[in-house]
Amino acid sequence: MQITAALEDLAQVLGERLSRSKSDLAQHGHSESYFPETLPDAVVWPESEADVRRIVQICAAHDVPVVGWGAGTSLEGHGLAVRGGIVVDFSRMNRVLEVRPADMDVTVQPGVTREALNEELRATGLFFPVDPGANASLGGMAMTRASGTTTVRYGSMRDNVLGVRAVLADGRVIHTGTRARKSAAGYDLTALFVGSEGTLGLVTELTLRLHGVPEATSAGICAFPDMKSAVQAVQETIQMGIPMARIEFACADTARAFNDYAGTDMAEAPHLMVEFHGSPESVAQDAERFAEIVADHDGSRFEWSTREEERRALWAMRHNGYYAILASKKGARAVVTDICVPISRLAQAVEETQMDIAASPLSGPILGHVGDGNFHAILLVDPDQPDQLDAAKALSHRMGERALMLGGTCTGEHGIGMGKTGLMAAEHGDGWDVMGDIKRALDPKGLMNPGKLVRDI
Incomplete structure (x- = not known):
């Protein structure tokens, strides 16, 4: 890697849109999850496709790795320059x-x-x-x-x-x-x-x-005595063809974290949060049919509303779930897991995961997209205790193995990055090698986001 020569050439093209300042490197050297700080050699801000092309050509000429950067919200270390090189921040290509x-x-x-x-x-x-x-x-x-x-x-x-x-x-x-x-x-x-x-x-x-944009939207929330009941309610809703736009699950620990973080008064029990899109008549009818299913599975009264401010408050609470859970343990960092299984195996996957967490030294509230079999456990670790991080990684790996055993995938939405490469051979077999063949065909020097997704070239 000829980083000095590459930086000189990039500076001529980009001027002040290339930075090696400590603050810029630090901003682009950490992730939302547990990975250690990994500083790039420089950060660049392209403003056009022509800029991006020239950046890549210069880096290729000097064998310098290139890593793309969006908003920095990924959870498996996707944007970290683990082999050094240039981080390409796309925030100015925002039209x-x-x-x-x-x-x-x-x-x-x-x-x-x-x-x-x-x-x-x-x-x-x-x-x-x-x-x-x-x-x-x-x-x-x-x-x-x-x-x-x-x-x-x-x-x-x-x-x-x-x-x-x-x-x-x-x-x-x-x-x-x-x-x-x-x-x-x-x-x-x-x-x-x-x-x-x-x-x-x-x-x-x-x-x-x-x-x-749907003509009308209704959304609501209800509690259940256990996870199995909640999942069975979801399964019946899907089988009956009721068109859900969102259906989210939060475990009892997550509900407790919501209460502490947002001042809500949710029962400390598993909850479903649901939204329906359609006409005013259809969303009301869907909500009422769903309420009947909830009652059949021993759920609490399904409280729903079409008022925009109430719906926004519900989903703002859900979207802040990660931060609410982090705040529940002062100073903690998180290993955020992500698996997806067939709906029929979701209750088993969650219950066995909860048993794993209970047998570990960690806390790990669970929430997820129950309508498509995807859920997350936010495993909280003390950054000053390396054994906790090891335990969290091991637990996350077991979750991935369980998902594969149940006919699912080790990640439904977070991706592989460098955090889940250890499960790729088990999930894809020789298919993972084929991915590597494609990578080598398009990037024979291995410069595009090295250390992620496929085996190193």
Whole structure:
């Protein structure tokens, strides 16, 4: 790696948009989760695709690693420069390039955040539905194949990215996909890039599917005596074809954390938080049918509302769940797990995970997207006690193994990064080697986000 020569060449192209200041390196050297600080050699801020292409060409000429950076909200160390090199911060590539209401799609730069996009779309009657909780950048969401609270109805980034423009490791710029609703024209390169975690190239534009803002929305919350009852209620709701837009689960420990953090008065029991989209008549009918199912499974009265301020308060509480749980143990850091299993195995997966946590020296509240079988355990560790971190990593690994045994995946939405590479061979077998073959074909020097997702080249 010829970092000095690369920095000199980059400075000539970018000027003040290249930084080696301690504060900028530190800002781009840590993650939301437990990984140690890992400082890059420099941070750059491109403003155009031409900038990105020149950055990649210079880094390739000097064998310098390149790591993309969105909003920094990833949880498996995706944005850390573990081999040194340049972090490419896309925050200045934050323009909505074209909205096409008649076709219900939009083209954006990767630094646009989901909240900024929906603000831009307010006058169109359309919205972008993928909601991972954090106000993540759309480029980062595509690279991790993000999903979230609305996936049960609207799908994940896999379902909502129509195409991308990307700069490859050799400086070529490619365009994948079309704005047509279907295509039979060769390999699906869009699907290849969505979820690639920046290991194949840097995305400079995304074309996204939009959806109509529902005429009416109802949302509510209810408690259950145990997790099994809550999951059985969800299963019956799905089997009856009741169209849920969101259905989230919070365990008793999470409810306690919500109360302490947000001043709520939730019962310290498992809860479901649910939202329905449609006409005023349909959302009322859906809420009433769901209330009947809840009662059949010994749940509490389903309290629901169509008032926007009450719905916003409910989902703000859910979206702040991670921070509420962190605050429940002063000074703690978190190992945030993420597995996904078939709905029929969800209760077993959660109950066995809770037993594992109870037998460990850790606390680990659970919450998740119960409608699609995805849940998280936030394992709280004292950063001054390395044995706790080891215990949390071991527990997380067992969760991943359990998910595979139950027919699921070791990660439903957080991605692999460098935190879950130890489960890739078990999940994919020889398929993981094929991923490595693709990586080598497009990035033979291994410069694009090295140390993540695939085996090192």
